[in-house]
Amino acid sequence: MEIKVDKPKTQIPMLVRVIAVAMSVYQLFTGIFQLTAMNQRVTHVTFALVLIYLYYGFDQKKKERIAWHGVLLAAVALGLGIYVLGTWFKKIGECGMCPPWYELAMGTVFLLLCIEAARRTLGWVFPIIAVVSMFYARFGEMLPGILAHKNYPFERIVGNMFITTEGIFGMLSGISATYIFLFILFGAMLRAAGGGEFFINLSFALFGHVRGGPAKIAVVASSLFGMLSGSGTANVAGTGQITIPLMKRSGYKPHFAGAVETVSSSGGLLMPPIMGSAVFIIMEVLGVNYVTIMKAAGLTAVLYYVGLFLMIDLEAQKMGMKGLPREELPSLRHTFREGWFFLIPIAVLIFFLVYSKVSVTRAAFWATVAIPVCSWFGGAGRRMHFHQILQGLQDGALTALPVVAILSVGGIVLGMITLTGLGLMMSGLLIKMSGGHLLVLLMLTMVASIILGMGVPPVAAYIVLAILVVPALIKLGVYPLAAHLFVFYFATIAGITPPMAPDAFVAAGIAEAPMMRTAFTACRLALVIFIIPYMFVYNNALLLVGSLGQILQVCVTAFFGVMALACAAQNYLGGRLPVLLRGVMFVGGACLIYPGLKTDLLGLAIVAVMFGIRIPETVRRYTIDRFRRPSANHRERTAS
DSSP states (O other), rough: OOOOOOOOOOOOHHHHHHHHHHHHHHHHHHHOOOOOHHHHHHHHHHHHHHHHHHHHOOOOOSSOOHHHHHHHHHHHHHHHHHHHHHHHGGGGTTTSSSOHHHHHHHHHHHHHHHHHHHHHHHHHHHHHHHHHHHHHHHHGGGGGGGOOOOOHHHHHHHHHHHHSSSTSSSHHHIIIIIIIIHHHHHHHHHTTTTTHHHHHHHHHHHHTSSSSSSHHHHHHHHHHHHHHHHOOOHHHHHHHHHHHHHHHHOOOOOHHHHHHHHHHHHHGSSTTTTTGGGHHHHHHTTOOOHHHHHHHHHHHHHHHHHHHHHHHHHHHHTTTTTOGGGGGOHHHHOOOOHHHHGGGHHHHHHHIIIIIIOOOHHHHHHHHHHHHHHHGGGOOTTOOHHHHHHHHHHHHHHHHHHHHHHHHHHHHHHHHHHHHHHHHHHHHHHHHTTTTTTHHHHHHHHHHHHHHHHHHHHHHHHHHHHHHTTTHHTTTTHHHHHHHHHHHHHHHHGOOOOOOSHHHHHHHHHHHHHHHHHHHHHHHTTTHHHHHHHHHOGGGGTOOOOOOHHHHHHHHHHHHHHHHHHHHHHHHHSSSHHHHHHHHHHHHHHHHHHHHHOHHHHHHHHHHHHHHHHHHHHHIIIIIIHHHHHOOHHHHHHHH
16 A cells, blocks of 8 residues: 555646746756856846746735736846846946935835745735835834834845845845755755655655654654754645645544644754755855754754654553554555655755765755656656646745745845844843843744744745844853754744644644634644753753763763653653653653763663652553553453
């Protein structure tokens, strides 16, 4: 038996398909041939705007037919993009001069086009943030206290955003055009080749037969699929259609099945290599290489999924569940024989990044090109044909549209914050509010990240908070990479946090379960990720920064700590835990996750005592009592 992933059923207009394929081909070209930054960014943003207005309707829904106003707005965006490409080089010598009236008009229109494109792809929240940032730049003098600044004229605001590398075509658009698009395209090509089905089948073959198998399948499948999709909500919709019904059929309650899929899918954004595209922004801001961030995020992502895996296993123990029958699962040998070559492009990516040390863009280019080449190792039934390659190119461009919209409008927000100096003022205000106490500032940051992440995608929330909040964390001595990851992790899990939990609500809809109950259950299952960011801020060994001995100690003790937290969260260790023992287990787990010799020894002692108390009872229940209890056949014979 093989598991098939449902394909989108929306018919895409031919014009949209052609432009999407052209955009992906252009981006592949830039991956191997370096262009001037402005030319690359302007073309990238213009392509995206044209596609958004042709593909998305005014009501934010994808359309099977192109509306007349979509054609009009796409044509205006194309004309303005061509004008910028033709004139930006001449404007270098006019830096600081007020642009002519017609350029102010064109710049205003282009800004509005970017904001409307973001609204169509993302909703209202992030566009409103962009508009408020421009109003703040224009009327900031009217605000009280530290937030006040001298007003900037309309001409300065528009001139700063248009035909410069400070606004729409600034750093964030550069990151999108240079790095993010190619990795999204890599994931889309792998899915078009059948890689998504291979990873899901592999999950079924590995874990389908074990206790609580369907839920464990969801964990593995969603983590693997999430590395390719880079979107928690898309991940829920993609794999949840398969895993949630299976979990319900095996005995899990609907709200628990939805929560498992929610937490598994959200974790895909924390799992290297794509990490919801935030990795590339962090890389550019901090000036560190790609491998450094992958290494730092790897252990925390593994701990996240280990904790979820253990909670699922404990739930299965409580319910006395078993795995799926072998005959209903794909064969591991057959799955590998049919799809082993899908691992080659990932190996190519790692080889070029780690060993050849080429640029990230070239590594992504060669990994993407390797996908159709490697598919020929799979035989006639697995080879990528021309129409599949076109499908991958098309899907890559269309999947990237919301990200390009986020980063283009993010450039507006970043430009306004830089112009007004709000970032420095906000850092001082946050430090003052926290009284200089790091823990208080971390709590404020967590709350801000979750609140903002409820209304916008994680990358958008991260962009705003990286500008406003991260500098304050760094001023109080937080390791810069830890500060950025702290903000991004909490912006990511906002998708599962009530009252607005889009990932949980999508999963609840599939599971036909109460939305809020699903979201709260998801928060309980994701307990580990609410704690780990605090721990790696206080000790960077969890980010694999430090000596080999420190890192090994942290890896071992953090694993046992996650195990203890899972038992406390699930209220189970060989049986129900009394309230006092549950609290003691939670304290022991927290001590083990917090890096440090004293806390590790204390945590080990607590957990050892707890296991010493509970394990004998567990052994008795699952061995001696089982042998003493008469079998069903014996009872039947006795009754007869």
